[in-house]
Amino acid sequence: MMKSSRHDDATTSALTRRTLVKAGLAAALMPGLAKAATTRKAPASPSAPADVLVLGAGLSGLNAGLLLEEQGFRVTVLEGRSRVGGRVYSLTDIPGQPDAGGAVIAPGYARLLDRAGQFGVPLRPLASPVDKNGPMAIHVSGQTIPAAQWAGSPLNPFPQGPLRAVPPYAVGMAALRTSPPVLQSVGDWREPAFADRDISIADYLTAKGWTPEQLRLAFAVNPGYGNSATDLSVLMMWHLQENMRIMAADGSPVVQAVGGNARIPQAMAAALKTEVRFNQQVVGVRSDAAGVEAVTAEGQVHRARWLLCTLPASTARLVRFDPALPLLQQTAIDEITYNRTFQVFFEVAEPFWETDGLPASMWTDTSAGRLMPLGALAGGPALLLAYVNGFAADLLSRMPPEQAVARVQESITRIRPAAAGKLRVLHHVNWQDDPFAGGAYTCWRPGQIRAGFASAFDAPVGRIVFAGEHTARLARGMEGAMESGERAALQLMELI
Template sequence: MPSNNKFTGFSRRTALASTAAAASIAGLSPKPLRAQNRTDVVVIGAGLAGLNAALLLEEQGYNVQVIEGRDRIGGRLLSLRDVPGNPEAGGNGIGFGYGRMIDITERLNIPMINNAGRRQISSFELYLDGERISDEQWPTHAKNILPDAWRSFSPRLVPLILLSQTNPLADFEDWYDAKSKPYDISVYDVFKREGFTDEQIDLTFNLNVSYGTSAHDISALMMWFNDGWVASMDDGPPTQLSAIGGNMTIPETMARALQSEVHMGREVVGIRSTNAGAEVDCLDGTVYRAKHVVCALPLPVMRYMKFDPVLPSVHSKAISMVPYFAMTQVHLVSKEPFWEADEWSPDMWTDTVAGHVIANRHFLDNTEISSFTAWARGFTALKLDQVSPEEGMAWVVSELERIRPSCKGKLEAVHIKSWLRDSFAGGDYAVWEPGQVTDFLHAVGKPHGRIHFCGEHTALSNRGMEGAMESGERAAFEVMDAI
């Protein structure tokens, strides 16, 4: 059952200020170290969830082996170290309430920087049908088809405000309570109930979706949980932490803190659970044996894995049906400050394949722009994914040059990352469709024999990186209880 306590960042953080404290919460005392040739637990996936589970288990004396399919650590944390300022192609902002994330960076002495404020430096100017529309022009502009009460708001802010105003959850953690089923409806239904037309929904929610592909395929219940969770970050000082050198440093340092090295390049294709133990099959024929397995993989990856015995029907359905967000980023560097030439904001909210363009300020001097990221989401990402990476990068540059002539010859695309095309992720993160929160969320984190599941999609009280850490912690405690 969800707690009635709305945890603040501080309460989570102080409660889990050390692994020892975490273990004592679970009523555990450290176990003696086991012989190195005996594996207690195999953890599959060296992202935040798997690594957190592995560290917690090791600290309690269990022998743990971590298997990773890629040739790098970190999963959906990906810092672009060859782009100025090391922008993130994956998880970026660590907020005030990220107790577990902040705790691990402190315990492992990972240098962090607070970027709060850097993102608020300029406003996002709107580009519709090739026309730039400033904040001042928007309320009376001919393209502003919003209802009277909403005309002064930028289209990108309308969904955030509307969903916040209509949020029925007294406590955001109520989202996984069965009594919340009536709220597991589409965002489209919420907009319609509030009197918006299809054109107005297209201009606001669908233009650069924050989840899903359109207001039809996203659960308002997930968005209301998200709204409450994000609001809880306001309980503390403005916080947008990131690791110096890139957030990927965090899982890399966690992996180095393990007693044995992560087994890299081992793509898992099957997991067996028997009365005697568990076995993990890799594509290259390697088989790992342990008492228990922690599976820290994203749902789309599990669509191609064999579970023996087969998973319960509700869990199988979740694996095959819960979509992961299509997100493709193009990273750009600027040869000259084109925004000084036209004196417009460097940040852009567009209806082109460039989507939502953010000026990154990742140098120590936070007034200097280090690079740009064009975030293509939903259908926009799917469009970019239809062409080759080179064509995708060229397409984004040419669209920006078209809508903003001062960019011409000044912007160079240096990196493209499609999360949907990434076979070790299958998308950016889980986006629950209407009805899926109440149908599936309770099932995806349930153990199956000796197989325990974690990963951001199984988190109940947090999202993103902190959700991944929460889920790894829960899976570790489950295993400790079971062994």
């Protein structure tokens, strides 16, 4: 039967703390200093208020919680779901435990790799299965075009020149690459000196002669970021390119945790001294000079002296803050946008690509999105992932789940009749309708960085400190979440 993830489910002296903060966190991050996963846990007790209430048991909240505990602070982590990890989510009911959320760990993810090492989570290179029928094929306007024939295809909207040979899934990034890069350092994107570059990709590339059809193909079909060239900031994409360059580090392969990346946040949560409180959907945050309270949907009230909010902006906008947040922070929370993602995981009964002779992987402009063979993980059956983004994901999320999944499957078999009867739906994930995620990852719209949304959470607001990948300064994705948790923990150590 198909499964769905739409609704899944202090007392150290100030002197000591400040000394530790000033000495940096290097010692705290060294393996062995943190409590091991086997440490006996204290159940969270509402009668003994913690120093810090952490909202959210994703990577940012768990990293902050561990760092605070490692310095002697009492922490209570409140999580709305019945699991930790948030947008790091491994499908443990599927052989090989594929990752539906954060999947790719780059060699430069120092904090995440450090935590994996500290808690003994084994990693393996994340290799795509070898496709003997060639690289990812392109399917547009009802026609399938092998990658090698794309440059000569009448459906290719690019003029003769270097971009014509680049497949549509890479042409946007290729067009935005400049030599030398506009940003010289990974933190430049938030510097006022670059604010006037926070314009839409459509404006930037139209001025260079791009047509609407070129913009559509490169930025609105299966967009890795945003929905279209008009709603994505060119400054964000330059930051992304610089970030990818740094994260590629020495060029070692990207990796994944054996058994799924969720094993890393699970190990981090297990190392906390106090158990994560599950099914605590926070709907209100009240604060005054004495402390702060988080109120859950079921009316439970949790108290502490300080609060760390790591909720994605997409869910924080459903929380009532009392007193109200300043206009900049509330506007940022209301308007930050997330990539739209709908995924269907299939078991492949027979490798239909051996029948039709096409590559198993395919980039399409249909409701099937991108087809990505995951191979046979951990000795299980071969898996195929339909990874749908942008407007196509929007359309699917508006349908009843069974109908949406059927539409994806029909799209595949229309393009590839050989797949008929060979695919069995195992699981689908609708990230944008997930009430605890609201999308995949932050995609800055034009003008949002200039408006200060990206730096809005650098400083605490009263007794509330913010973290989460949308607040990261240098990294993005999982490492951005870890970075933000570290920054927030340091701020709290200074404040308490």
